[in-house]
Amino acid sequence: MNAEDPVAIGPFRLIGRLGVGGMGRVFLARSAGGRTVAVKVVHAELAAQDEFRRRFAREVEALERVGGAGTAPVLGSDTTAAAPWVAIGYVPGPSLRTVVGDEYGPLPPATVRALGAGLGRALDHVHRAGLVHRDLKPSNVLLTVDGPRIIDFGIARAVDTVTDGGLTSTGAVVGSPGFMSPEQVRGEKLGPASDVFCLGSVLAYAATGRSPFGTSDSGVHALMFRIAHDDPDLTDVAPELTGLIRACLAKDPAARPTAAELAETLPDADPWLPADVLVRLSRHAARLLEAEGEGGPEGPEGARAPEQGTGTAGGSAAGDPTAGPAPEPEPVRARSRSRRRVPAAALATAAVAAAAGAGYAFWPLGGDGGSGVPGGDGKRTGSASAAPAGDVPAAFLGAWEGVLQGTGEHPRETVRIELVQGPLGTKTAVYTHVGDGRLCMGRSRLVSADEDKVVLGESDVTTSVPAQRCMAAAHQTLTLRSPEVLAWTSGAAKATFHKARTGPAVLPAKYLGRWKADPLVEGPDADRYTEEVTLTQGAVGSPVLRSLSVYPRTDEQGNTLNDAVNCTWTAILAGTTPPYVLGPMSLEPGADPECVLDDVGSYLVLTTYKGEELLQVYPMVDTEPAEYHRED
Incomplete structure (x- = not known):
């Protein structure tokens, strides 16, 4: 639970968080009679949309008609509250996909x-x-x-x-x-x-x-x-x-x-x-009881349980005679941390997956709206022999790269996402975006995941080149097409991503070393002009290119002086799929005031001309590349 989380929603006392998604927050909770429920509270920005409220109310009403036979029953709701909410029976079991695909x-x-x-x-x-x-x-x-x-x-x-x-x-x-x-x-x-x-x-x-x-x-x-x-x-x-x-x-x-x-x-x-599956269910139930047993009859921190009464907005709680009354949801208030402890395994199988993808502000260009797709998989139950805890399907783990503008041979805007294992609600994805004259990197929160779709939500910016030019990435949806291909969407933006390399050493050895351009001028002063780049090994996000430019300083009339201007820039690696994309160059600290560069990002191509290797550095615009010969 976070400090800003409420203590109770309607008649339900909150125990812990199950997840956060584009639709809202989902909490593990208990009714006054002790029944375990999952309570979903709609985000304020969606609650402000009349059409969403109408649809939400109709769908809650439809679920109430089902009544919980073979489904998760609706135990309470208030679709007219400032923050609409619905409480659904918590189902203490793993998904069929988890049991068949991962465990049994x-x-x-x-x-x-x-x-x-x-x-x-x-x-x-x-x-x-x-x-x-x-x-x-x-x-x-x-x-x-x-x-x-x-x-x-x-x-x-x-x-x-x-x-x-x-x-x-x-x-x-x-x-x-x-x-x-x-x-x-x-x-x-x-x-x-x-x-x-x-x-x-x-x-x-x-x-x-x-x-x-x-x-x-x-x-x-x-x-x-x-x-x-x-x-x-x-x-x-x-x-x-x-x-x-x-x-x-x-x-x-x-x-x-x-x-x-x-x-x-x-x-x-x-x-x-089968017996092995039943053993896992028993372990999970024991952990859930342990979580519920903490805090005493009044709950942690002395929160008083609501009085007995009815549970839904306008009627009794379907299927839960122990539910208390249904007042307006209690205002959000700060709470002290840590005493409401719920073991991670006890939160492992939410009955309601956090729905994804509402609101869209594509970084860094801005946008006008998009949608996400709800996740479906209940979280995995924990055990000593299980895989590392997390909800990212194995097929999605690793790095994926795609071109948003341009072509694979001549990219103008690219995105890379690298997914590591972790539970719902944690920032398991690192994104790298190059385009519009900037490089943006950050971490995105896992909203939902199932066997063919992963949705990423809330993000933060960790790297911005130039500084303070990036916005946090918007909701992103990844849909698996094959083991090597997935579809990426973020609002109106769409792209096809391919599996990419990861690790601390991703540049081929033939790219590494020092490369020098042909002299820019001829005559006795030619040796005073230097244009060269040095490529070193590194992972995505690290500076791998160092560019050196040296030329004579001039006076106001354009006459060359005895001293020289020495400029050094660096560029961060942003992709591991040829051609290798770099972010815009940054001046090293303490640079000469005359060193100015309006860079847009670039990509590297290694070619051969008349038997000699040439390194071409293409700006991510329609123009000719700079060419460099290998310096012995």
């Missing part, structure tokens, strides 16, 4: 059948409420001792529609590549049968660890074509499951079973999960 592997046939039965019941309840999930995928299915739970639908779309500049139009494609239905691919109106098709893909993933229509390595459009036209690949699916999954994956929506039929015909198992 493909699930046994009995578990897959029970998964199908549980999801069938949940979807039937959703469909009876007049809703369609539209984004059923492994990261939106949480596994608990009592069965699967579906999360992340309805509310998150309120962000998408407002920040896109209007309501989603009829035929807009909503979903995740690899887990979409043919109707979604074609942009048609969706009905309950679309969710059943996605359920078939989820069951195939649970049984094999992969999507039945492959990945987006060959491009998203190729993947969507396979979903719409090709038979699913069920090669590794157990024979007793193929009939079930193939029926769900029928291209004709009318030929698929209904969710109710799946729930009625598929057998349940008790216990339904």
Whole structure:
């Protein structure tokens, strides 16, 4: 918890933060009766938008109709408050994607059948409420001792529609590549049968660890074509499951079973999960109880629990008879730090992922709005044998580089993002942007992450060349297209990024050393003029180029004097993909007042002319490069 966080929201006493996203802050909390909930509080800038408020209220109302059968129930809300909020039941379990993809592997046939039965019941309840999930995928299915739970639908779309500049139009494609239905691919109106098709893909993933229509390595459009036209690949699916999954994956929506039929015909198992998964759930539950047990009946720091009563704005809290009254959210007030301690593992599986991407001010040029896509994966449960704690999918780790203006051979504006492992809410990404005569570097906060999308939010500036010329980077969305390619968006700005090198030594050895330009003048004074550069090894963000320019000083009439002007500049490496991009040059401290350079950034090209190596330093504008010969 931060000092500015509230002590309570409505009748719910806050315990800790689950995440921060473009839509708002998400807190772990408890009702007066002791029930654990996740409370999402909308950011002020979104709350000021009437259209967002209307959409948010409609989606909360829709979720309340579902009532929590197989989903995370709405336990309280106030969509008219100054800071609108909704409280949803906390689901103490990891996502299907985490269990299958990171911790356990493909699930046994009995578990897959029970998964199908549980999801069938949940979807039937959703469909009876007049809703369609539209984004059923492994990261939106949480596994608990009592069965699967579906999360992340309805509310998150309120962000998408407002920040896109209007309501989603009829035929807009909503979903995740690899887990979409043919109707979604074609942009048609969706009905309950679309969710059943996605359920078939989820069951195939649970049984094999992969999507039945492959990945987006060959491009998203190729993947969507396979979903719409090709038979699913069920090669590794157990024979007793193929009939079930193939029926769900029928291209004709009318030929698929209904969710109710799946729930009625598929057998349940008790216990339904493998023993190793149940052990992980038990450990997580124990940590959660430890977190809840601190602070006594009045809570940490003597915060008094609210009185008993009703829970929602205008009615009783659905599914939570222990909820207290629903006054206006308590004003934000400072609190002393550290005594409200919640173990990180206890916060590992939020029922509501922090939604991403609202507001856009693309650095450093400014902008006019954009949208993000909500994350879906619950955080991983902790254990001694688990991978280092964090929520960044392995496929996204490392560096990625792209060209925003110009071409790969002649870039005019570039961006690099390097992702390291870390939990939601921490600054796990370092960005490097060169363009418009400046280099900007900073760190961006991880807002949400699932198997095919990472959203970065709040940022700070760590390097600005020239000084104080950079704004913090805006919300950025990274969508995986293949192991080596991802799509990058930030509001209206879009680019294709490719995997790039990292480390302290990324420049090829043939670039290193001292390079000298041809003499600028002829005659007896030629040796008084020097133009040379020296390239040294270094990582992105370090000065690797040193440029030296020496020439005679002149008087007001242009006559050369005996002393010389000696100017030295340095440039920071900004990319590891040829041609190697450098930020604008900076004068070294104590430079001669006559040393002036209006630099725009540059990139390095090594070429050969008449058998001799030439280093070309291209300005990031349309002009000829400076050329240098290797100095022995």
